[in-house]
Amino acid sequence: MRAALFPSVNELQVGEVADPAPKAGEVVVELKAAALNHRDLWIKLGKYAGLKWPIIPGSDGAGVVVSGGEEVGFRPGDEVILCPSLNWGDSPAAQAKSFEILGLPRDGTLAQQIAIPAAQLAAKPAHLSFEEAAALPLAGLTAYRALFSRAHLQAGERVLINGIGGGVALFALQFAVADGAEVWVTSSSNDKIAQAKALGAKGGFNYNDETWPKAAELEAGAFDVIVDSAGGAGFGNLVDAAAPGGRIVFFGATCGDPDTLPMRKVFWKQLSLLGTTMGSPDDWQAMLAFVTEHQIKPQVSATFPLGDAAAAFDLMEKGGQFGKIVVLP
Structure with missing residues (x-):
């Protein structure tokens, strides 16, 4: 598959990488849209904790289930949105030590496909396009x-x-x-x-x-x-x-x-x-319900094809956006 990759500090490549290899309990999702966060830029610039290279960045994504997920009610073809808050833990007060954010250390969403634990999936809000849905997770x-x-x-x-x-x-x-x-x-x-x-x-x-x-x-x-x-x-x-x-x-x-x-x-x-940072599984479900109830649509500032990922990062670094920057794999 094609993906955007950081091979080292302040380097970005777009090219072929191995297809995702799902582990037990994971779902493969074909990404229809992904979105950038400042976290991705800090990683690219080498200014984020826990850096590792190479890494596929991206915490936000929406797409279609390819395989897996039946145990949590998803089937191939289902339209889904990805929760980037991994291993939150049992306490709603704060995240556990095992907490991670999608896109580092685990490969992220700036790719054509991703393998992700089934529990991280939710049905895409019906009133949102894939681009709008991809803009929602981390920031929302x-x-x-x-x-x-x-x-x-x-x-x-x-x-x-x-x-x-x-x-x-x-x-x-x-x-x-x-x-x-x-x-x-x-x-x-x-x-x-x-x-x-x-x-x-x-x-x-x-x-x-x-x-x-x-x-x-x-x-x-x-x-x-x-x-x-x-x-x-x-x-x-x-x-x-x-x-x-x-x-x-x-x-x-x-x-x-x-x-x-x-x-x-x-x-x-x-x-x-x-x-505060990110959110718990309960916050995630409540946020999706709130967005659906009020029919809120994310502000998408600009959209780039995956091959122009470098231009997307340049826009974020310049601070020229009003809303989310979306990348289409």
């Missing part, structure tokens, strides 16, 4: 757990999503709007803020403007829930923007750790700082 699961399992978002609350444009941030916007929250966003791009408003955001602020927290206070008020993946020097602004009793939930640190944590502000405002 992360956003759902952040908002509902960790921050316990309630309808009517005011939400700030820091850094709109990436997959998780956009799902957080769509999910919070669907749940009846008042949603605001930040971005370095006024165009992305305008696009977020078209998806239901009430407004937004350009975080390159050092006065944005004051503008947010005047225009929106304080925020009950703040969703972040950047960290870094701007984290203190999020503490300032949070309402008393507010929750700041974060799933990344693309700008590194904050230089300082304003602890006095945190305890005086009685804030909760909530770390």
Whole structure:
């Protein structure tokens, strides 16, 4: 089969590799679409834990069952979506030590076929195309757990999503709007803020403007829930923007750790700082049910054939996308 492969740091090849060899309890899926996450880019650049070479990247995918899966109710020809959260463990509170994400160390979805444990399959939501379904798993699961399992978002609350444009941030916007929250966003791009408003955001602020927290206070008020993946020097602004009793939930640190944590502000405002990553099997099922109930469709920013995988990664590295980047095997 054909696949995109990282043979070493910052190298990408597309070519023939061995067909997947399923183990007991595994299903072979012919992938109709896959999608990129920033995790894939960090792996390519050699900036991710547990690196191994060669590796087929990709955590997101949707396709058609080729063989296996009968023990969990799937038959050849069934349209499925893949859950990238492997070996979560028994506790809903946090993942086990054996937890893995599809695409490292296990070969991922940027290939024509994949072998995957049958328990990782779910029926593709009927209202989604394969491209839309492939855009959902990792980012949708992360956003759902952040908002509902960790921050316990309630309808009517005011939400700030820091850094709109990436997959998780956009799902957080769509999910919070669907749940009846008042949603605001930040971005370095006024165009992305305008696009977020078209998806239901009430407004937004350009975080390159050092006065944005004051503008947010005047225009929106304080925020009950703040969703972040950047960290870094701007984290203190999020503490300032949070309402008393507010929750700041974060799933990344693309700008590194904050230089300082304003602890006095945190305890005086009685804030909760909530770390989160991916999601449990229960989160996965709840997310799929939520997406189906509200007929939510992922934002697909760009689509590339597998042979142009390098161009897909270039787009992600430049940060030019608004939504998910999809690759068609």
